[in-house]
Amino acid sequence: MNKPLLEVQDLRVHFPIGGGLIGKPRAWVRAVDGVSFSVPRGTTFGIVGESGSGKSTTALAVMRLVRHTGGSIRLDDDDIGTLEGDALRQARRRFQMVFQDPYASLNPRKRAGDAVREALDLMAYGEPQARPARVAELFAQCGLRPEQQRLFPHQFSGGQRQRIVLARALAANPELLVCDEPVSALDVAIQAQILNLMQRLQKALGLTYLFISHDLGVIRHMCDQVAVMYLGVIVEQADRESLFARPLHPYTLALWSAAPSFDPAARGRAQRIRLQGDPPSPIDIPPGCRFAGRCPVAQARCHTDAPLLREVLPGHRIACHRVSDNGKPDYELAATIG
Amino acid sequence: MTARDPMPGTSQESPLLEVDGLSVEFQTRDGVARVLESISFSLARGQTLGVVGESGCGKSMTALALMRLIPQPPGRIVAGQMRFEGIDLLGLSDAAMREVRGNRVSMIFQEPMTSLNPVFNVGEQIAEAVRLHQRLDRRAARERAIEMLEAVGIPAARKRVDDYPHQFSGGMRQRVMIAMALACNPSVLIADEPTTALDVTVQAQIFDLISDLRSRTGTAVILITHDMGAIAEMADRVAVMYAGRIVEEGSTADVLANPLHPYTRGLIACAPGRRTATHGEPLEEISGTVPSLLERGAGCAFADRCREVMPKCRIGLPAETRLAQGKRRVLCWLHADASVPGAGGAS
Numbered sequence: 001m002n003k004p005l006l007e008v009q010d011l012r013v014h015f016p017i018g019g020g021l022i023g024k025p026r027a028w029v030r031a032v033d034g035v036s037f038s039v040p041r042g043t044t045f046g047i048v049g050e051s052g053s054g055k056s057t058t059a060l061a062v063m064r065l066v067r068h069t070g071g072s073i074r075l076d077d078d079d080i081g082t083l084e085g086d087a088l089r090q091a092r093r094r095f096q097m098v099f100q101d102p103y104a105s106l107n108p109r110k111r112a113g114d115a116v117r118e119a120l121d122l123m124a125y126g127e128p129q130a131r132p133a134r135v136a137e138l139f140a141q142c143g144l145r146p147e148q149q150r151l152f153p154h155q156f157s158g159g160q161r162q163r164i165v166l167a168r169a170l171a172a173n174p175e176l177l178v179c180d181e182p183v184s185a186l187d188v189a190i191q192a193q194i195l196n197l198m199q200r201l202q203k204a205l206g207l208t209y210l211f212i213s214h215d216l217g218v219i220r221h222m223c224d225q226v227a228v229m230y231l232g233v234i235v236e237q238a239d240r241e242s243l244f245a246r247p248l249h250p251y252t253l254a255l256w257s258a259a260p261s262f263d264p265a266a267r268g269r270a271q272r273i274r275l276q277g278d279p280p281s282p283i284d285i286p287p288g289c290r291f292a293g294r295c296p297v298a299q300a301r302c303h304t305d306a307p308l309l310r311e312v313l314p315g316h317r318i319a320c321h322r323v324s325d326n327g328k329p330d331y332e333l334a335a336t337i338g
Numbered sequence: 339m340t341a342r343d344p345m346p347g348t349s350q351e352s353p354l355l356e357v358d359g360l361s362v363e364f365q366t367r368d369g370v371a372r373v374l375e376s377i378s379f380s381l382a383r384g385q386t387l388g389v390v391g392e393s394g395c396g397k398s399m400t401a402l403a404l405m406r407l408i409p410q411p412p413g414r415i416v417a418g419q420m421r422f423e424g425i426d427l428l429g430l431s432d433a434a435m436r437e438v439r440g441n442r443v444s445m446i447f448q449e450p451m452t453s454l455n456p457v458f459n460v461g462e463q464i465a466e467a468v469r470l471h472q473r474l475d476r477r478a479a480r481e482r483a484i485e486m487l488e489a490v491g492i493p494a495a496r497k498r499v500d501d502y503p504h505q506f507s508g509g510m511r512q513r514v515m516i517a518m519a520l521a522c523n524p525s526v527l528i529a530d531e532p533t534t535a536l537d538v539t540v541q542a543q544i545f546d547l548i549s550d551l552r553s554r555t556g557t558a559v560i561l562i563t564h565d566m567g568a569i570a571e572m573a574d575r576v577a578v579m580y581a582g583r584i585v586e587e588g589s590t591a592d593v594l595a596n597p598l599h600p601y602t603r604g605l606i607a608c609a610p611g612r613r614t615a616t617h618g619e620p621l622e623e624i625s626g627t628v629p630s631l632l633e634r635g636a637g638c639a640f641a642d643r644c645r646e647v648m649p650k651c652r653i654g655l656p657a658e659t660r661l662a663q664g665k666r667r668v669l670c671w672l673h674a675d676a677s678v679p680g681a682g683g684a685s
Contacts, residue, residue: 157627217611
């Protein structure tokens with residue numbers, strides 16, 4: 001593939017707990033703890049994981065909305081991880097974000113057209129007199145009618161609001177769109193509308209997506225490359241075909257088999273991997289593999305040595321002691337994959 | 339309008355819960371809104387009925403009506419019957435209804451944090467239900483609470499019974515809710531989107547728990563969800579709701595294998611990432627949104643979003659069509675003439 005548009009190296013986001021202004025923090029929340037990936041231009045990179053896995057924090061760090069405590073973020077030739085002040089504001093034209101909740105991410109007192117127009121004004125996009133035409137174009141691209149520019153957010157349904165959010169994010173013609181659970185708050189029928197719209201926009205505008213979701217179905221439909229995160233680290237990463245055809249990490253398998261299948265005949269409980277308990281806290285990260293405590297096939301060394309993320313098959317990286325260097329798992333887990 | 343067995347007591351096995359022609363209206367500033375229209379279904383002992391549909395289709399309203407928890411005014415049950423173990427629920431006094439609610443019919447809600455009281459420990463909250471309904475003394479009620487926490491898989495239940503809701507994770511809180519709901523051995527458990535706020539691995543645990551408790555205690559379950567996957571996983575029968583009506587009902591296997599109503603087909607087809615879906619191809623969409631309550635005319639409320647809409651769809655609704663010896667029904671002109679003469683209703 002061509003040169004990546006987004007390249008994230010060893011990203012770390014640690015939040016201090018306690019300590020106040022001058023005191024030493026009592027502890028650190030290691031929300032993102034050494035994450036690396038790269039996203040080729042025009043493709044979609046998905047991050048999937050449960051709450052607390054660090055997927056949203058990764059998105060916010062890439063957007064420069066939380067301070068990363070280590071690692072680098074490069075967009076094309078720009079080191080956006082080190083930009084500050086006006087330089088960062090200028091660079092923001094190139095990367096924009098879509099949040100989960102379209103009810104919360106639109107100002108209720110601003111008309112839909114003005115919300116999009118404001119983005120153009122703030123980023124000084126094009127000549128002021130050309131901006132109304134640009135707003136109209138964005139509305140059309142996102143499947144909104146021109147007269148809807150005059151309406152307020154409460155007059156729209158959730159799906160339409162997400163269209164406004166998309167129009168606003170696309171205002172300054174960004175290259176990268178970071179989408180944090182963009183359809184999770186929507187009804188399933190509306191989800192399909194927004195996902196289709198996002199795919200059409202990607203094709204038409206050559207967009208690159210960093211796509212965060214907890215929903216494996218959505219990830220499978222949208223993404224070219226997928227990373228599975230658990231407790232701040234990537235445990236498995238591959239292109240869509242190999243990840244869904246041959247998931248290697250026990251956590252990926254468990255995630256898959258937990259997702260309800262549409263086939264009532266596949267209700268065979270015995271074939272399901274059931275994880276016990278919840279993910280551990282990102283404050284007291286256990287030594288060894290972070291998943292070991294819930295892993296159905298963990299061995300003694302899994303609790304002491306942290307496995308490294310390594311490439312075991314072309315393009316397929318995994319962090320698990322129980323998978324050999326040539327991509328053969330030495331465990332048996334019968335998982336039904338729907 | 340649905341013709342059900344007219345002579346109660348003559349049938350071989352009367353259903354545990356039978357709802358017939360239930361309609362609910364709300365008085366609003368802009369007029370009267372029909373939120374439920376002729377809802378009919380029955381639930382057998384130990385069965386799981388899934389109720390599926392988008393937001394605003396009346397799923398939760400159906401649950402609230404069953405529990406007689408519709409705020410009145412502005413809401414009002416204007417027609418229909420609800421019979422539970424042979425008792426007419428609508429005819430009960432408020433006091434008698436309280437004996438049923440939380441005791442023989444109980445409910446778990448979507449948000450475990452907002453439905454637990456943060457200032458009481460979980461043990462007291464479970465024990466309260468048992469003390470009120472089963473007249474157990476404090477000590478016995480506390481033992482029952484511990485027993486229930488163990489039954490729903492809370493580790494070290496004897497220690498955790500004195501913990502407060504904030505000391506539990508989301509999945510654990512939902513377990514506490516289930517423990518509370520099942521403490522009085524209800525015959526019916528209504529679960530309104532019980533796993534929406536939870537992670538998939540925790541959702542799987544909760545589903546396993548509900549299935550397991552159901553098979554041990556014989557509690558019938560009404561599972562309300564917007565997720566067809568959850569229906570496939572859990573439900574024996576499924577009722578698809580749209581704009582306040584049940585538009586299709588049948589066994590889960592039949593409905594998923596051969597959905598009849600275009601809305602059901604859309605709900606199944608639009609789910610992303612299924613085996614059959616190919617990457618890069620657009621998903622099936624159901625265009626538009628659920629019409630608002632006051633915009634529902636005489637015709638089919640789905641007409642504006644339906645791909646197979648016909649002129650008559652906008653004028654009126656057909657009678658319900660019954661298929662498979664009455665085990666399946668659908669409310670759609672596409673199937674209106676497939677009805678067995680005499681069983682559905684000649685139009």
